[in-house]
Amino acid sequence: MTAPTADPQAGQAVKAADRAHVFHSWSAQGLIDPLAVAGAEGSYFWDYDGNRYLDFSSQLVNTNIGHQHPKVVAAIQEQAGKLCTVAPGFAVDVRSEAARLVAERTPGDLDKIFFTNGGAEAVENAVRMARVHTGRPKVLSAYRSYHGATAAAINLTGEPRRWASDTGTAGVVHFFGPYPYRSNFHAESEEQEGERALEHLEQLIAFEGPQSIAALILETVVGTAGVLLPPPGYLAGVREICDRHGIVFILDEVMAGFGRTGRWFALDHYGVTPDLLTFAKGVNSGYVPLGGVAISGEIAATFDRRPYPGGLTYSGHPLACASAVATMNTMAEEGIVENAARIGETVLGPGLREIAGRHPSVGEVRGTGVFWALELVKDAETREPLVPYNASGEANAPMAAFAAACKKRGLWPFVNMNRTHVVPPCTISETEAKDGLAALDAALAVADEHA
Ligand code: PMP
Secondary structure: OOOOOOOHHHHHHHHHHHHHHOOOOOOOHHHOOOOOEEEEEEOEEEEOOOOEEEEOOHHHHOOOOOEOOHHHHHHHHHHHHHOOOOOOOOOOHHHHHHHHHHHHHOOOOOOEEEEEOOHHHHHHHHHHHHHHHHOOOEEEEEOOOOOOOOHHHHHHOOOHHHHHHOOOOOOEEEEOOOOHHHOOOOOOOHHHHHHHHHHHHHHHHHHHOHHHEEEEEEEOOEOOOOOEOOOOOHHHHHHHHHHHHOOEEEEEOOOOOOOOOOOOOHHHHOOOOOOEEEEOHHHOOOOOOOEEEEEOHHHHHHOOOOOOOOOOOOOOOHHHHHHHHHHHHHHHHOOHHHHHHHHHHHHHHHHHHHHHHHOOOEEEEEEEOOEEEEEEEEEOOOOEEOOOOOOOHHHHHHHHHHHHHHHHOOEEOEEEOOEEEEOOOOOOOHHHHHHHHHHHHHHHHHHHOOO
């Protein structure tokens, strides 16, 4: 692996240019100090000072195939030489091949693919399809969820990032999904949690009026809001409730899809087929922006003789589709999904549980594949979170200190509220995973000081 030559001066210039003109997502612009990235390969990236970071974040949980995979880079280069851009109204070889490969991997008759530029647009369009298909206005979504930051997607999002832009009139009703570690339903087992979450959903639908509800959207495995795996029977129960009330069931696989859980889609673990499936991130590891909606035969038929009222200039962009074709083919050829499952079972799962036993600040370990979370607490008995819900500034200091301790040890973590998520690329090797766990183990001593 060739590290870029260290050049601290160039790094300073990149930072200065960034500070002058780049406005960053989700940030107080005057309080941030973004790391300047000089290069990346596989599970690592480098800054301009020559420091190497093991990417336990996969950036924003998207580089499932690792950084700079040569086959994907080559496919983008080849496509760029051939055809860079063409409007969505034309038929293009790489677009139909990308659609075929996605459809081949999705269950049931989710056989038509509408391409977008990312996850939020996929969610926007899935909701629009459901509203037009049913003629109903409301959409249900979980409080513990993240569905994107565009108009409808941010309203569907349940976690606090919604608050600033919530209009309160978007026809969205939130519900509590299962969360055994912090049960809203006083459940004493996972099964009970799943059952009671379904009862809660039934009641909510009864009071909202089923005939007014177009869709229910759920992350198959809740990602940003905590890596929450659904208890046995929960997703099948939601499917049954949706069927009974004529509600379109949307599974959001933007983060969980394309190998993250050790299967192509997280839903493969649960045997449940939605009416619409949203994807992005891992479909091409984010090498070129891409997302989409996989659409059932019944919903696609709604738009057979009437136009679909939506579209995007870059829907099915050739460079994005070429990188998706190369990503999906390479993941199959190189057994990358199987690698994610194996690393989860043999290294990350046992390793994280072992680490947890040694650190009073770790309240719970949960996950599968390369999709894990450690929930950090002040007190394992009371489960009081290490930092308050939606902590910022001083209140968040313990998590900031923990993240800094990881970075000092060459590990780039994914930290959200009182949790650190362990979400490396699906390609990560056993040695890399073990190195990452050792760094995490050492950094957790900082969190223990606050426990
Ligand atoms: N849905 C889920 C489940 C996500 O995790 C995300 C992004 N973290 C989105 C939607 C939004 O995707 P994007 O940022 O590409 O718009």
